[in-house]
Amino acid sequence: MNGIGTRSVCVAFWRGLLGLLLPARCALCEAALAPAEPGGLCGPCRGRLPAIRQPYCPRCGTQVYGAVPVPFDTLCGGCRVRSPRFGTCRSAGRYEGPLRECVHLLKFRDRRDLAEPLGAFMAESFARECPGASYDALVPVPISPERRRERGFNQSLDLALVLGRFAGIAVEKRALARRGGRPSQRALSKAQRRQNVRGEFAVSDARLVAGRRLLLVDDVYTTGATAAECVSTLLAAGAAGVDVYTLARGE
Numbered sequence: 001m002n003g004i005g006t007r008s009v010c011v012a013f014w015r016g017l018l019g020l021l022l023p024a025r026c027a028l029c030e031a032a033l034a035p036a037e038p039g040g041l042c043g044p045c046r047g048r049l050p051a052i053r054q055p056y057c058p059r060c061g062t063q064v065y066g067a068v069p070v071p072f073d074t075l076c077g078g079c080r081v082r083s084p085r086f087g088t089c090r091s092a093g094r095y096e097g098p099l100r101e102c103v104h105l106l107k108f109r110d111r112r113d114l115a116e117p118l119g120a121f122m123a124e125s126f127a128r129e130c131p132g133a134s135y136d137a138l139v140p141v142p143i144s145p146e147r148r149r150e151r152g153f154n155q156s157l158d159l160a161l162v163l164g165r166f167a168g169i170a171v172e173k174r175a176l177a178r179r180g181g182r183p184s185q186r187a188l189s190k191a192q193r194r195q196n197v198r199g200e201f202a203v204s205d206a207r208l209v210a211g212r213r214l215l216l217v218d219d220v221y222t223t224g225a226t227a228a229e230c231v232s233t234l235l236a237a238g239a240a241g242v243d244v245y246t247l248a249r250g251e
Contacts, residue, residue: 039113091249092125119162136212144180160217193225203237210238
């Protein structure tokens, strides 16, 4: 195990030990959590997470605004011009304020305990905004081997496991693999992001996806480049259909 991976394990160990000796505290406001509360966030801070509600594009999930009420079946301008390869895309909340802070704490500050309340937030939104939706499996977006060694876990997998538990849907955590060795997406333009992830993903075993309706799960949807490449890869391997669901959406 390299130095960074060892540090991640040590942080998790000491955090677990302190959790036995001291009351757990909310990641945002540092209020002591009641024993019955799920880890990571207190009730008031969970209530402040900015949920996405109608109206939004029924295809890509982009929120649609207008001076007059917008019909729920109104496609956004982008989807009217070019239909995406996925069936639908939804996000539980807006990538701003407390939700943005939670994502950063989860990914970059070793607050893996936040996956539980954030995954529950996704499950609540899924039940409210996607009634009747049915999937054979959830497929988390994989992270690169380099990122996995550095972080010690895949946040999208952790979120998918919580969502799957609440929604009663199996998680195919090995369906997609990521090759890695490429620059981070964060500083790239939309066109550069599309180019950067081209050919980045592969299906590890076609039997895990062929003929199945899948829900791709990720933490944040920004330009959609990563989601589009994953969807194309799954469809090419024989998936019957792929929708996308993320914790947060940044416009």
